[in-house]
Amino acid sequence: MNEALLRSLTPGVLGILVRRGADFAAAEDAVQDALVEAVRVWPADPPRDAKGWLVTVAWRKFLDAARADTARRRREEVVDQEPVTGPAVGVDDTLQLYFLCAHPSLTPSSAVALTLRAVGGLTTRQIAEAYLVPEATMAQRISRAKRTVSGVRFDQPGDIATVLRVLYLVFNEGYSGDVDLAAEAIRLTRQLAAVIDHPEVAGLLALMLLHHARRAGRTAVDGSLVPLAEQDRRTWDTGLIAEGVEILQAALARDRLGEFQAQAAIAALHADAPTAEETDWVQIAEWYDELVRLTGSPVVRLNRAVAVGEADGPRAGLAALAEVDEALPRRTAVAAYLHERDGDPETAARLYSEAAHRAPNLAERDYLTRQAARLNAELKARRRF
Template sequence: MDEDLLRTLTPAVIGILVRRGADFAAAEDAVQDALVEAVRAWPTDPPRDPKGWLVAVAWRRFLDSTRSDAARRRREDLVEEEPAPGPAPGVDDTLQLYFLCAHPSLTPSSAVALTLRAVGGLTTRQIAQAYLVPEATMAQRISRAKRTVSGVRFDQPGDVATVLRVLYLVFNEGYSGDVDLSAEAIRLTRQLAVAIDHPEVAGLLALMLLHHARRATRTAPDGSLVPLAEQDRSRWDTGLIAEGVEILQAALARDRLGEFQAQAAIAALHADAPTAAETDWVQIVEWYDELVRLTGSPVVRLNRAVAVGEADGARAGLAELAELDASLPRYAAVEAYLRERDGDLEAAARLYAEAAQKAANLAERDYLTRQAARLNARPS
């Protein structure tokens, strides 16, 4: 059973049912039923045309559901005749499905769940496990999301930036349960890049590949965080790095810079450095300048302060940091790092401990706690 093929075909099959007149929620439910049937039937009786098979089974499930519904009479014309079996239509509605699942009326968490279900072809159970919530909770979230977008016309133009942010949210979840969400986000972004020729889609794909290339070195065997400067660069995936850089260069050559391209350029500079000491921090600061111009994000400016501290010295970084709001996430951690670089170890230890209390996850908290303990244990 080729589960990857099933998941790849899912958005196209949903799109065909919607084109035939099914509303989105009903189409998605029918396709999920067809996927379950495929898992049961294909190992012993594989179809010659997998997409056509899924369309036929999903359409029959939709018709059965519609005929049994109390609103049958309002859909009489739609269900009067079932299309004759045959090859599935060649129209690919995958791009519109991306737009629909990232509709502005949805919350980010709902858009992510719906994208993984309708575009990614994951089951509700898989998505629930990945996000560490009960399956019933995820089912309700997906159901509400489907109801929200069911009235949206399928041929309306969508917002590429919103789709990319949803995919980036998926990527940053990493790995949990039996689903590798980082790999899934890369797969979906590759699929999107086929459907739309857009430099920011390429920029996001390049960024994902460059980050994913370092994945094996981000944690120690005991699960503790390993900062970028201490990672074993010989274990970075050079194939992914080369692919990411190639995709990024092609995107940048189009001279339509966006935030994901700028982030990918920073990641590429890190990947290009043979050692942490050889990192081109001056260029990285220049790319952060572009990111600040594009986004105005305080978080980008916080990261830029770190880069300035590396390029021009810790005091220059602290001067940049002083212009930002101290309530920003990771502000204390950044200040602790720069204070330590500047030789103020007592202040750095205090700030590391403060940052640990505000950490967003256990691994980060443990890392910051260890940094505080390291400095506090120094000879007086």
């Protein structure tokens, strides 16, 4: 059974049902039922037209459900006249599905779950395991999301920026359960890039590829975090880096700069450096200036302070950091790093310890705790002599 094929066909099949008149929630349920049927039937009797088979079975599942619901009997009389022989020729509703699943009326978490289910073809169980929540909880979340968007007209224009933010949220979840969400986000972004020619879609895809290329070097054998400067660059995937850079260059050549293109340019500069010491921090700081202009994001300002500290020295970095809200997550960790580079280990040790208490996850907490312990040990050793 080719699970990848099934998942790749899901959005197109769902789009056809919705265009034929099925409401989104009922159509999505019917497609999921058809996928289950495919898993049962295809190994012994594979169809010649996989998509046509799924459309036919999903449509019949939808009609069966409609017939069982007396409240929908009038609608059934209309939709039952539609042909069920295969997919509509020349119609690709994939883009509209992306827009629908990232509808502004949905919360980010609901948009992510619905995108993974309706566009990605993942099961509710897989999504629940990936987000470490009970399957019943995720089922309720997806059900609410489907009800929310069921009344939205399928041909309404959508906001590509919202779609890209949803896909980036998926990518940043990384890996959990039996689903590699980073790889899934890359697959869905590739799929999106195939149906819309937009430089920011290309920018996001390039960014994902460049980050994903460094994945093997990001953690040690014991699962602890390895900072970028200490990563073994021989573990980086040069093929993904080359692809990401090529996609980025083509996007930048269109002269319609957006935040994902700028982020990808920063990632490309990191990937291009043979060693951490050879990183072009001046260019990186300049790209962060562009990102601040584009987004005004406090997180971007925080990252810019690090880049300025590397390009112009730690005191310049601390001056840039002074403009960042003290309540921002990870600000204390950045302050600790810059103070250590400025030759103030006592302040740095104290700040690393404070940052560890505020860390959003165990891996970061362990890393920051080790940094504080390292500096405290060095300070204690100095005092002995």
